[in-house]
Amino acid sequence: MEECRNQSGKRQAPIGVFDSGVGGLTVVREIMRQIPEEPIVYFGDTARVPYGSKSRSTIIRYSRQIIRFLRTQGVKAIVIACNTASAYALDEVRKELDIPIIGVVRPGAKVAAKVTQNGKIGVIGTEGTIHSRLYTEIIHEIRPEYEVLGRSCPLFVPLVEEQWLKDPVTEEVASRYLKELQDSGIDTLILGCTHYPLLRSTVGKIMGEKVTLVNPAYETALELKSLLQKEDLSYEGEEPADKYRFFVSDDPTKFQKFAEWILPCSDAETKQIRIDEY
Ligand code: DGL
Numbered sequence: 001m002e003e004c005r006n007q008s009g010k011r012q013a014p015i016g017v018f019d020s021g022v023g024g025l026t027v028v029r030e031i032m033r034q035i036p037e038e039p040i041v042y043f044g045d046t047a048r049v050p051y052g053s054k055s056r057s058t059i060i061r062y063s064r065q066i067i068r069f070l071r072t073q074g075v076k077a078i079v080i081a082c083n084t085a086s087a088y089a090l091d092e093v094r095k096e097l098d099i100p101i102i103g104v105v106r107p108g109a110k111v112a113a114k115v116t117q118n119g120k121i122g123v124i125g126t127e128g129t130i131h132s133r134l135y136t137e138i139i140h141e142i143r144p145e146y147e148v149l150g151r152s153c154p155l156f157v158p159l160v161e162e163q164w165l166k167d168p169v170t171e172e173v174a175s176r177y178l179k180e181l182q183d184s185g186i187d188t189l190i191l192g193c194t195h196y197p198l199l200r201s202t203v204g205k206i207m208g209e210k211v212t213l214v215n216p217a218y219e220t221a222l223e224l225k226s227l228l229q230k231e232d233l234s235y236e237g238e239e240p241a242d243k244y245r246f247f248v249s250d251d252p253t254k255f256q257k258f259a260e261w262i263l264p265c266s267d268a269e270t271k272q273i274r275i276d277e278y
Pocket of ligand 1: 019024085126157192
């Protein structure tokens with residue numbers, strides 16, 4: 001009986017999601033769409049963004065602090081929404097946790113390996129994600145013979161944050177970044193950074209309709225759904241009053257604007273916290 005109550009308490013706990021800033025909201029958006037009943041606590045490290053150009057050891061240290069904070073919020077599972085933090089920190093922090101944790105890299109890589117027809121896959125992401133080669137490693141675990149080509153596109157993040165999604169400047173930048181991938185004959189391209197799904201139509205236009213674009217945010221939400229079912233952690237009960245809670249490490253104004261822009265429901269208040277105290 002006691003155990004039964006404990007389990008139902010766990011089911012009602014929120015999912016913890018974190019990212020270096022606003023970009024992880026693309027993952028939150030997919031979770032809201034795929035499993036709308038799940039409460040979410042989100043942390044965006046807006047004071048220390050970008051993660052994409054930082055070292056592995058720094059990203060691991062930041063991720064540990066954020067996980068300590070999320071645990072104070074009683075989360076039942078954690079999603080690392082940031083590709084760079086998934087690539088650098090997931091394996092390290094997973095060993096230290098007694099709740100499920102997933103990143104965005106493995107779900108994206110698995111789907112890319114499944115959908116490619118010619119075994120040539122492109123990955124775009126931050127310098128950190130591409131340098132880690134994790135997408136390549138996971139694809140090679142599944143199909144060692146596949147060719148994986150990586151390209152970092154650092155200017156995409158600020159362009160998305162300016163909301164210049166279909167702007168001629170963005171199109172020009174994207175054409176330059178994607179030229180080599182276009183010529184390489186890939187038939188699948190992983191949008192391996194939180195911000196890039198918002199550039200889907202620009203990237204799609206340049207790569208052409210024969211190239212399948214993989215959105216790791218979408219695949220991660222699906223993986224989270226089956227993980228919660230497997231662990232008997234899927235939400236059950238009345239909708240809680242504070243279903244979505246957002247926290248950031250810098251002034252919340254810009255974050256809130258971005259959230260209003262991309263989330264289906266973003267009326268929750270965003271609070272600023274001192275992440276270095278965790
Ligand atoms: N969230 C990061 C990622 O997906 C992109 C922004 C950054 O560099 O921090 O890799």
